[in-house]
Amino acid sequence: MTLEELKGNLYEIQKDFIEKAKCVIENNEIGIFSSPTGTGKTISLLLSVYNYFIPPKEESNKYTYFGLNSENKKLMEQLFGQSDRITKVFYCSRTHTQLNQAINELKRFDSNVNSIILGSRKLYCVNKKVNKTNVELEIINEQCKALISKNDCEFYCNFESQNETDIIDIEELIKKGKEKKFCPYYFAKIYSKKCEIVFLPYTVLFSKEGRRSANIDISDSIIIVDEAHNIYESVIQMNTVTISFEIVKKYFKAFEDYYLKYESRMSEVNLKRIKNICEILEKIWKFHENFANNLETK
Numbered sequence: 001m002t003l004e005e006l007k008g009n010l011y012e013i014q015k016d017f018i019e020k021a022k023c024v025i026e027n028n029e030i031g032i033f034s035s036p037t038g039t040g041k042t043i044s045l046l047l048s049v050y051n052y053f054i055p056p057k058e059e060s061n062k063y064t065y066f067g068l069n070s071e072n073k074k075l076m077e078q079l080f081g082q083s084d085r086i087t088k089v090f091y092c093s094r095t096h097t098q099l100n101q102a103i104n105e106l107k108r109f110d111s112n113v114n115s116i117i118l119g120s121r122k123l124y125c126v127n128k129k130v131n132k133t134n135v136e137l138e139i140i141n142e143q144c145k146a147l148i149s150k151n152d153c154e155f156y157c158n159f160e161s162q163n164e165t166d167i168i169d170i171e172e173l174i175k176k177g178k179e180k181k182f183c184p185y186y187f188a189k190i191y192s193k194k195c196e197i198v199f200l201p202y203t204v205l206f207s208k209e210g211r212r213s214a215n216i217d218i219s220d221s222i223i224i225v226d227e228a229h230n231i232y233e234s235v236i237q238m239n240t241v242t243i244s245f246e247i248v249k250k251y252f253k254a255f256e257d258y259y260l261k262y263e264s265r266m267s268e269v270n271l272k273r274i275k276n277i278c279e280i281l282e283k284i285w286k287f288h289e290n291f292a293n294n295l296e297t298k
Helices: 004-008 012-026 041-053 070-080 096-106 138-148 156-161 170-180 183-196 209-216 228-238 245-265 270-298
Strands: 089-093 115-117 197-201 222-224
Touching: 004 041, 012 041, 012 096, 041 089, 041 222, 041 228, 089 096, 096 115, 096 197, 115 170, 115 183, 138 156, 138 228, 170 183, 209 222
Parallel strands: 089 197, 089 222, 115 197
Antiparallel strands: none
Protein backbone atom coordinates (compact mmCIF):
# COMPACT_ATOMS: atom_id res chain seq x y z
CA MET A 1 0.00 0.00 0.00
CA THR A 2 1.34 3.45 -0.92
CA LEU A 3 1.62 6.18 1.66
CA GLU A 4 -1.07 8.23 -0.06
CA GLU A 5 -3.47 5.28 -0.06
CA LEU A 6 -2.76 4.72 3.61
CA LYS A 7 -3.43 8.37 4.46
CA GLY A 8 -6.63 8.28 2.43
CA ASN A 9 -8.02 5.49 4.61
CA LEU A 10 -7.45 7.26 7.93
CA TYR A 11 -10.26 7.97 10.38
CA GLU A 12 -10.82 11.56 11.50
CA ILE A 13 -9.65 10.59 14.99
CA GLN A 14 -6.36 9.39 13.47
CA LYS A 15 -5.88 12.59 11.47
CA ASP A 16 -6.45 14.64 14.61
CA PHE A 17 -4.02 12.42 16.55
CA ILE A 18 -1.30 12.84 13.90
CA GLU A 19 -1.74 16.61 13.66
CA LYS A 20 -1.43 17.08 17.43
CA ALA A 21 1.53 14.69 17.69
CA LYS A 22 3.40 16.56 14.95
CA CYS A 23 2.77 19.82 16.79
CA VAL A 24 4.31 18.35 19.95
CA ILE A 25 7.38 17.17 18.03
CA GLU A 26 7.87 20.49 16.23
CA ASN A 27 7.82 22.33 19.57
CA ASN A 28 10.21 19.85 21.25
CA GLU A 29 7.57 19.03 23.84
CA ILE A 30 6.37 15.92 25.66
CA GLY A 31 2.94 14.71 24.62
CA ILE A 32 0.59 12.24 26.29
CA PHE A 33 -2.01 10.79 23.93
CA SER A 34 -4.90 8.40 24.37
CA SER A 35 -6.44 6.45 21.52
CA PRO A 36 -9.45 4.12 21.85
CA THR A 37 -9.01 0.45 20.97
CA GLY A 38 -9.52 -0.25 17.28
CA THR A 39 -8.70 3.25 16.01
CA GLY A 40 -5.32 2.41 14.47
CA LYS A 41 -3.10 3.85 17.18
CA THR A 42 0.13 2.28 15.87
CA ILE A 43 -0.37 3.61 12.34
CA SER A 44 -1.15 7.04 13.80
CA LEU A 45 2.07 6.99 15.83
CA LEU A 46 4.18 5.96 12.86
CA LEU A 47 2.62 8.51 10.50
CA SER A 48 3.21 11.21 13.13
CA VAL A 49 6.97 10.73 12.80
CA TYR A 50 7.13 9.50 9.21
CA ASN A 51 8.58 12.70 7.73
CA TYR A 52 11.33 12.77 10.34
CA PHE A 53 12.89 9.40 9.56
CA ILE A 54 12.54 9.64 5.78
CA PRO A 55 15.52 11.44 4.21
CA PRO A 56 14.85 14.46 1.98
CA LYS A 57 15.02 13.84 -1.76
CA GLU A 58 18.38 15.57 -2.08
CA GLU A 59 19.77 13.09 0.45
CA SER A 60 18.15 9.99 -0.97
CA ASN A 61 21.52 8.94 -2.39
CA LYS A 62 23.29 9.28 0.94
CA TYR A 63 26.23 7.01 1.60
CA THR A 64 25.65 3.96 3.73
CA TYR A 65 28.63 2.33 5.40
CA PHE A 66 26.84 -0.68 6.84
CA GLY A 67 28.53 -3.97 6.04
CA LEU A 68 32.03 -2.47 5.89
CA ASN A 69 34.70 -3.35 8.40
CA SER A 70 35.68 -0.74 11.01
CA GLU A 71 38.74 0.53 9.12
CA ASN A 72 36.83 1.10 5.88
CA LYS A 73 33.95 2.76 7.76
CA LYS A 74 36.36 5.27 9.32
CA LEU A 75 37.92 5.98 5.93
CA MET A 76 34.53 6.51 4.27
CA GLU A 77 33.40 8.83 7.06
CA GLN A 78 36.60 10.87 6.72
CA LEU A 79 36.04 11.20 2.98
CA PHE A 80 32.28 11.78 2.88
CA GLY A 81 31.25 12.55 6.44
CA GLN A 82 28.89 10.72 8.76
CA SER A 83 26.19 8.68 7.03
CA ASP A 84 23.47 9.47 9.58
CA ARG A 85 21.83 12.73 8.45
CA ILE A 86 18.24 12.36 9.57
CA THR A 87 16.35 12.41 12.85
CA LYS A 88 16.37 9.02 14.53
CA VAL A 89 13.15 7.62 15.97
CA PHE A 90 13.03 5.20 18.89
CA TYR A 91 9.75 3.32 19.22
CA CYS A 92 9.41 1.73 22.63
CA SER A 93 6.84 -0.72 24.01
CA ARG A 94 6.60 -3.22 26.85
CA THR A 95 6.84 -6.54 25.02
CA HIS A 96 8.56 -7.83 21.91
CA THR A 97 5.20 -9.06 20.64
CA GLN A 98 3.94 -5.46 20.63
CA LEU A 99 7.14 -4.28 18.95
CA ASN A 100 6.86 -6.96 16.28
CA GLN A 101 3.28 -5.88 15.56
CA ALA A 102 4.43 -2.26 15.24
CA ILE A 103 7.33 -3.00 12.89
CA ASN A 104 4.99 -5.03 10.68
CA GLU A 105 2.68 -2.01 10.49
CA LEU A 106 5.69 -0.03 9.27
CA LYS A 107 6.11 -2.54 6.44
CA ARG A 108 2.75 -1.39 5.06
CA PHE A 109 4.34 1.92 4.12
CA ASP A 110 5.69 2.26 0.62
CA SER A 111 9.03 3.60 1.83
CA ASN A 112 12.76 2.92 1.74
CA VAL A 113 13.35 2.65 5.47
CA ASN A 114 15.77 0.59 7.52
CA SER A 115 14.43 -0.66 10.83
CA ILE A 116 15.19 -3.31 13.45
CA ILE A 117 14.00 -4.53 16.87
CA LEU A 118 16.57 -4.60 19.66
CA GLY A 119 16.33 -7.59 21.97
CA SER A 120 18.22 -9.76 24.43
CA ARG A 121 20.43 -12.76 23.74
CA LYS A 122 17.57 -14.91 25.03
CA LEU A 123 15.44 -13.61 22.15
CA TYR A 124 18.03 -13.62 19.38
CA CYS A 125 20.79 -16.14 20.12
CA VAL A 126 20.82 -18.92 17.49
CA ASN A 127 23.72 -20.85 18.99
CA LYS A 128 22.24 -24.05 20.42
CA LYS A 129 25.22 -24.45 22.75
CA VAL A 130 24.14 -21.27 24.52
CA ASN A 131 20.41 -20.65 24.10
CA LYS A 132 18.86 -23.78 25.55
CA THR A 133 15.30 -24.30 26.76
CA ASN A 134 14.57 -23.05 30.30
CA VAL A 135 17.98 -21.41 30.69
CA GLU A 136 18.00 -18.04 32.48
CA LEU A 137 19.13 -14.90 30.67
CA GLU A 138 22.09 -14.33 33.01
CA ILE A 139 23.50 -17.77 32.19
CA ILE A 140 23.01 -17.20 28.46
CA ASN A 141 24.83 -13.86 28.72
CA GLU A 142 27.79 -15.41 30.54
CA GLN A 143 28.05 -18.39 28.19
CA CYS A 144 27.87 -16.09 25.17
CA LYS A 145 30.69 -13.89 26.47
CA ALA A 146 32.79 -16.95 27.32
CA LEU A 147 32.47 -18.35 23.78
CA ILE A 148 33.27 -14.98 22.23
CA SER A 149 36.38 -14.57 24.40
CA LYS A 150 37.60 -17.94 23.09
CA ASN A 151 36.65 -17.02 19.51
CA ASP A 152 34.49 -20.14 19.58
CA CYS A 153 31.14 -18.86 18.23
CA GLU A 154 30.75 -19.20 14.47
CA PHE A 155 27.73 -16.89 14.48
CA TYR A 156 29.49 -14.01 16.26
CA CYS A 157 32.45 -14.16 13.89
CA ASN A 158 30.19 -13.48 10.89
CA PHE A 159 27.79 -10.74 12.00
CA GLU A 160 29.87 -7.72 10.89
CA SER A 161 30.19 -9.00 7.33
CA GLN A 162 26.43 -8.99 6.72
CA ASN A 163 24.95 -6.38 4.41
CA GLU A 164 21.26 -6.78 5.23
CA THR A 165 19.00 -3.74 4.83
CA ASP A 166 15.26 -3.08 4.97
CA ILE A 167 12.68 -3.43 7.75
CA ILE A 168 13.55 -6.63 9.62
CA ASP A 169 11.23 -8.12 12.22
CA ILE A 170 12.16 -10.68 14.88
CA GLU A 171 11.27 -13.85 12.96
CA GLU A 172 13.02 -12.64 9.80
CA LEU A 173 16.22 -11.75 11.65
CA ILE A 174 16.38 -15.10 13.46
CA LYS A 175 15.72 -16.93 10.18
CA LYS A 176 18.43 -14.95 8.36
CA GLY A 177 20.85 -15.57 11.23
CA LYS A 178 20.34 -19.33 11.07
CA GLU A 179 20.54 -19.47 7.26
CA LYS A 180 23.58 -17.22 6.86
CA LYS A 181 25.30 -18.25 10.11
CA PHE A 182 25.51 -14.83 11.75
CA CYS A 183 24.51 -13.59 15.21
CA PRO A 184 21.13 -11.78 15.18
CA TYR A 185 21.78 -10.23 18.62
CA TYR A 186 25.00 -8.44 17.70
CA PHE A 187 23.78 -7.75 14.18
CA ALA A 188 20.73 -5.90 15.57
CA LYS A 189 22.97 -3.76 17.78
CA ILE A 190 25.25 -2.65 14.95
CA TYR A 191 22.48 -2.39 12.34
CA SER A 192 20.39 -0.18 14.63
CA LYS A 193 22.98 2.58 14.20
CA LYS A 194 22.10 2.78 10.51
CA CYS A 195 18.35 2.50 11.00
CA GLU A 196 16.01 5.45 10.73
CA ILE A 197 13.61 3.94 13.26
CA VAL A 198 14.60 1.51 16.02
CA PHE A 199 12.10 -0.56 18.00
CA LEU A 200 13.11 -1.47 21.55
CA PRO A 201 11.60 -2.68 24.85
CA TYR A 202 11.23 -0.65 28.05
CA THR A 203 14.12 -2.55 29.63
CA VAL A 204 16.54 -0.99 27.14
CA LEU A 205 15.20 2.56 26.92
CA PHE A 206 14.55 3.17 30.62
CA SER A 207 17.78 1.63 31.88
CA LYS A 208 21.13 3.42 31.72
CA GLU A 209 22.86 0.05 31.63
CA GLY A 210 20.47 -1.12 28.91
CA ARG A 211 21.20 1.92 26.73
CA ARG A 212 24.92 1.48 27.27
CA SER A 213 24.76 -2.21 26.40
CA ALA A 214 22.76 -1.49 23.23
CA ASN A 215 25.13 1.40 22.50
CA ILE A 216 22.32 3.80 21.67
CA ASP A 217 22.27 7.57 22.00
CA ILE A 218 18.79 9.03 22.41
CA SER A 219 19.85 12.69 22.33
CA ASP A 220 18.27 14.79 19.55
CA SER A 221 15.92 11.90 18.77
CA ILE A 222 12.17 11.37 18.72
CA ILE A 223 11.02 8.87 21.33
CA ILE A 224 7.67 7.11 21.16
CA VAL A 225 6.53 5.22 24.24
CA ASP A 226 3.62 2.96 23.34
CA GLU A 227 1.41 1.50 26.09
CA ALA A 228 2.88 4.16 28.38
CA HIS A 229 0.52 3.33 31.23
CA ASN A 230 2.78 0.31 31.87
CA ILE A 231 5.91 2.42 32.49
CA TYR A 232 5.53 2.70 36.26
CA GLU A 233 5.16 -1.03 36.82
CA SER A 234 7.92 -1.87 34.33
CA VAL A 235 10.46 0.52 35.85
CA ILE A 236 9.74 -0.88 39.33
CA GLN A 237 10.25 -4.44 38.07
CA MET A 238 13.49 -3.47 36.33
CA ASN A 239 14.91 -2.04 39.55
CA THR A 240 13.62 -4.67 41.97
CA VAL A 241 15.79 -7.46 43.34
CA THR A 242 14.37 -10.34 45.37
CA ILE A 243 16.60 -11.87 48.02
CA SER A 244 15.66 -14.45 50.65
CA PHE A 245 16.33 -13.89 54.34
CA GLU A 246 18.18 -17.22 54.42
CA ILE A 247 20.70 -15.72 52.00
CA VAL A 248 20.98 -12.61 54.20
CA LYS A 249 21.65 -14.83 57.21
CA LYS A 250 24.36 -16.78 55.36
CA TYR A 251 26.07 -13.56 54.21
CA PHE A 252 25.96 -12.16 57.74
CA LYS A 253 27.63 -15.29 59.13
CA ALA A 254 30.24 -15.25 56.35
CA PHE A 255 31.15 -11.58 56.92
CA GLU A 256 31.19 -12.09 60.69
CA ASP A 257 33.55 -15.08 60.40
CA TYR A 258 35.77 -13.14 58.01
CA TYR A 259 35.87 -10.20 60.39
CA LEU A 260 36.81 -12.35 63.40
CA LYS A 261 39.46 -14.26 61.48
CA TYR A 262 41.24 -11.34 59.79
CA GLU A 263 40.52 -8.48 62.19
CA SER A 264 44.18 -8.09 63.19
CA ARG A 265 45.33 -7.87 59.55
CA MET A 266 42.83 -5.32 58.26
CA SER A 267 43.24 -1.56 58.05
CA GLU A 268 40.92 0.71 60.00
CA VAL A 269 39.07 1.64 56.83
CA ASN A 270 38.38 -1.98 55.89
CA LEU A 271 37.47 -2.86 59.46
CA LYS A 272 34.87 -0.11 59.47
CA ARG A 273 33.46 -1.24 56.13
CA ILE A 274 33.12 -4.86 57.23
CA LYS A 275 31.50 -3.83 60.52
CA ASN A 276 28.99 -1.62 58.68
CA ILE A 277 28.06 -4.46 56.33
CA CYS A 278 27.64 -6.84 59.27
CA GLU A 279 25.41 -4.36 61.09
CA ILE A 280 23.18 -3.85 58.06
CA LEU A 281 22.83 -7.57 57.37
CA GLU A 282 22.17 -8.31 61.04
CA LYS A 283 19.41 -5.70 61.21
CA ILE A 284 17.72 -7.14 58.13
CA TRP A 285 18.03 -10.65 59.53
CA LYS A 286 16.67 -9.62 62.97
CA PHE A 287 13.80 -7.75 61.33
CA HIS A 288 12.83 -10.92 59.49
CA GLU A 289 12.99 -13.01 62.66
CA ASN A 290 10.81 -10.56 64.58
CA PHE A 291 8.35 -10.35 61.70
CA ALA A 292 8.13 -14.14 61.44
CA ASN A 293 7.66 -14.51 65.21
CA ASN A 294 4.84 -11.95 65.20
CA LEU A 295 3.07 -13.86 62.44
CA GLU A 296 3.33 -17.10 64.38
CA THR A 297 1.88 -15.57 67.55
CA LYS A 298 -1.09 -14.25 65.57
